[in-house]
Amino acid sequence: xxxxxLLADDRTGKWFLAIVLGLAIVVPILHLAVPETSPFHISxxxxxxxxxxxxxxxxxxxxxxxxxxxxxxxxxxxxFFALGGYxxxxxxxxxxxxxxxxxxxxxxxxxxxxxxxxxxxYWYGFENAWFAFLxxxxxxxxxxxxxxxxxxxxxxTGVYLSIITQALTYALMLAFFRNDMGFGGNNxxxxxxxxxxxxxxxxxxxxxxxxxxxxxxxxxxxxARAIVSSRLGKVLVxxxxxxxxxxxxxxxxxxxxxxxxTVSAIMAGVAxxxxxxxxxxxxxxxxxxxxxxxxxxxxxxxGRGTLAGAALGAVLVNYAKTTFTTGLLAxxxxxxxxxxxxxxxxxxxxxxxxxxxxxxxxxxxxxxxKTETKPAPVPQLAE
Amino acid sequence: MTTLVPTDAPxxxxxxxxxxxxxxxxxxxxxxxxxxxxxxxxxEMRAIIGPNGAGKTTMMDVITGKTRPDxxxxxxxxxxxxxxxxxxxxxxxxxxxxxxxxxxxxxxxxEDNILLALKGDRRARSVIVARTSQAEAxxxxxxxxxxxxxxxxxxxxxxLSHGQKQWLEIGMLxxxxxxxxxxxxxxxxxTDAETEATAALLRRISAADHSVVVVEHDMAFVRALGVxxxxxxxxxxLAEGAIDTxxxxxxxxxxxxxx
Numbered sequence: 354x355x356x357x358x359l360l361a362d363d364r365t366g367k368w369f370l371a372i373v374l375g376l377a378i379v380v381p382i383l384h385l386a387v388p389e390t391s392p393f394h395i396s397x398x399x400x401x402x403x404x405x406x407x408x409x410x411x412x413x414x415x416x417x418x419x420x421x422x423x424x425x426x427x428x429x430x431x432x433f434f435a436l437g438g439y440x441x442x443x444x445x446x447x448x449x450x451x452x453x454x455x456x457x458x459x460x461x462x463x464x465x466x467x468x469x470x471x472x473x474x475y476w477y478g479f480e481n482a483w484f485a486f487l488x489x490x491x492x493x494x495x496x497x498x499x500x501x502x503x504x505x506x507x508x509x510t511g512v513y514l515s516i517i518t519q520a521l522t523y524a525l526m527l528a529f530f531r532n533d534m535g536f537g538g539n540n541x542x543x544x545x546x547x548x549x550x551x552x553x554x555x556x557x558x559x560x561x562x563x564x565x566x567x568x569x570x571x572x573x574x575x576x577a578r579a580i581v582s583s584r585l586g587k588v589l590v591x592x593x594x595x596x597x598x599x600x601x602x603x604x605x606x607x608x609x610x611x612x613x614x615t616v617s618a619i620m621a622g623v624a625x626x627x628x629x630x631x632x633x634x635x636x637x638x639x640x641x642x643x644x645x646x647x648x649x650x651x652x653x654x655x656g657r658g659t660l661a662g663a664a665l666g667a668v669l670v671n672y673a674k675t676t677f678t679t680g681l682l683a684x685x686x687x688x689x690x691x692x693x694x695x696x697x698x699x700x701x702x703x704x705x706x707x708x709x710x711x712x713x714x715x716x717x718x719x720x721x722x723k724t725e726t727k728p729a730p731v732p733q734l735a736e
Numbered sequence: 737m738t739t740l741v742p743t744d745a746p747x748x749x750x751x752x753x754x755x756x757x758x759x760x761x762x763x764x765x766x767x768x769x770x771x772x773x774x775x776x777x778x779x780e781m782r783a784i785i786g787p788n789g790a791g792k793t794t795m796m797d798v799i800t801g802k803t804r805p806d807x808x809x810x811x812x813x814x815x816x817x818x819x820x821x822x823x824x825x826x827x828x829x830x831x832x833x834x835x836x837x838x839x840x841x842x843x844x845x846x847e848d849n850i851l852l853a854l855k856g857d858r859r860a861r862s863v864i865v866a867r868t869s870q871a872e873a874x875x876x877x878x879x880x881x882x883x884x885x886x887x888x889x890x891x892x893x894x895x896l897s898h899g900q901k902q903w904l905e906i907g908m909l910x911x912x913x914x915x916x917x918x919x920x921x922x923x924x925x926x927t928d929a930e931t932e933a934t935a936a937l938l939r940r941i942s943a944a945d946h947s948v949v950v951v952e953h954d955m956a957f958v959r960a961l962g963v964x965x966x967x968x969x970x971x972x973x974l975a976e977g978a979i980d981t982x983x984x985x986x987x988x989x990x991x992x993x994x995x
Contacts, residue, residue, distance in 0.1 A: 591844065599852075601833045602858075
């Protein structure tokens with residue numbers, strides 16, 4: 354019911370959800386039920402790759418919610434993604450049990466290796482799936498809430514905010530690289546065995562994780578859509594376009610920003626948590642500032658402020674990355690990425706989906722003009 | 737009930753809606769406001785004139801919480817100290833502000849601009865579930881009618897002409913239903929006909945028991961308003977009174993009107 358109401362005037366959203374949920378059903382079937390000899394079979398490697406793309410799409414969606422609709426250019430969203438990933442990684446580590454190299458019943462291998470005698474307190478509870486999944490959302494959410502509260506209350510905006518979000522992810526990266534933090538240092542967390550009792554490497558588990566990622570992306574889209582189409586969403590856009598005007602109307606801008614930033618961080622955390630079991634590792638390089646900047650490029654390419662476009666951009670750019678970084682063109686990938694960003698900024702300022710929507714509108718109004726004899730009023734820019 | 741006994745009460749119980757006393761603001765040694773004192777009565781409309789740099793905009797910044805005064809008292813509506821509050825709290829007390837450069841939400845429709853300005857609960861948790869009520873829809877219709885923007889309601893505000901944006905912003909002020917409106921140069925860039933219509937609109941707003949403070953350079957417009965005038969110069973009041981008295985004041989002529 355609510356979904357139907359939400360999508361009533363969201364043509365793109367209907368398509369988006371149909372495609373994503375279609376993938377959730379079709380891809381696992383092609384992987385599991387179609388024989389390997391068939392050209393329609395999807396290999397394990399491709400399945401893992403597609404699952405990764407969907408997690409990135411959810412990350413891009415979360416960034417678009419804050420950047421596209423509230424003008425908060427976070428250059429540290431990778432941090433929330435990585436924290437969600439670590440929370441999931443901790444759960445997966447605790448599932449290994451005695452199957453680790455050192456066969457310690459409680460301590461993960463790296464702790465035995467470091468000669469630790471007992472589990473640090475912040476690892477408590479992660480043997481329970483419900484607790485770990487709660488932390489997947491709570492840790493990024495809480496960090497974003499505290500960070501956002503202070504940053505937005507002090508009215509840090511624009512470039513300055515972008516810089517401190519970079520600093521945030523960089524600081525976390527340095528911290529997670531340290532062995533004595535208790536998160537596996539530069540090796541991170543890996544060598545996972547089970548998730549919810551199912552072997553992580555099994556084809557059926559992989560297919561289920563893929564489907565879960567698709568469903569998470571769909572739910573993330575609906576949540577973001579619900580926010581931006583509410584009156585609060587209108588206030589967010591007002592803040593993006595004229596922050597002090599919004600304040601003089603009596604809106605507590607910092608509350609709105611903190612809210613949307615926290616929601617976005619939770620979405621990014623979920624994306625990270627689904628990413629980790631599919632790629633089989635989480636390490637501090639996920640906190641690299643360059644990763645977070647890449648997310649901005651995905652959103653810009655796909656279309657800022659369109660939600661579905663952000664997800665599309667993530668998939669397209671990552672597909673290009675996969676293609677380019679394997680083979681002859683590998684050394685030139687970063688140049689290609691840079692060029693893509695320049696091209697998008699100059700010729701596609703609204704991104705691929707924005708351009709597509711413009712063309713669609715133009716085609717529709719020109720058709721309307723032909724059918725009616727009276728020309729439709731052409732909106733003209735003031736000044 | 738208490739009887740009025742003369743005491744040395746800390747807050748002056750004046751009948752004024754807005755009370756500024758000895759307000760001084762310095763920026764890097766430059767005194768933008770210099771012991772400025774001003775009172776606005778409930779329902780009063782006041783025009784503020786003065787040369788560039790006289791402190792007109794700074795005065796508005798102080799009242800709306802954008803700038804904190806170094807010294808002085810700023811009291812509103814029976815002694816609420818505005819110097820301790822932020823912009824959002826002050827706006828919610830009932831002080832609306834129109835900027836010099838028309839500032840509307842360009843990527844919202846005209847209707848949504850008014851909707852967002854409508855007086856109501858501004859807390860995020862209420863706003864996220866808010867639905868436009870029938871009373872709100874009716875109020876939006878009324879305001880669009882008053883501002884002459886009914887035909888434009890579904891257009892994006894960014895596509896309006898300069899004059900229409902000014903009117904939309906005044907409409908947004910009306911929607912806020914503030915006790916005090918601060919209007920900074922409302923007719924800058926308007927045609928004569930638009931200027932006249934704006935004067936009529938402001939008089940109408942003030943007659944509906946809103947206090948209005950208008951900062952304006954256009955003397956013809958100030959004359960058309962026909963209200964008490966305050967002339968600021970170097971951050972304090974140079975002259976105050978009816979337009980004819982003020983415009984004949986030799987100091988005002990010297991620093992502002994020119995000979």
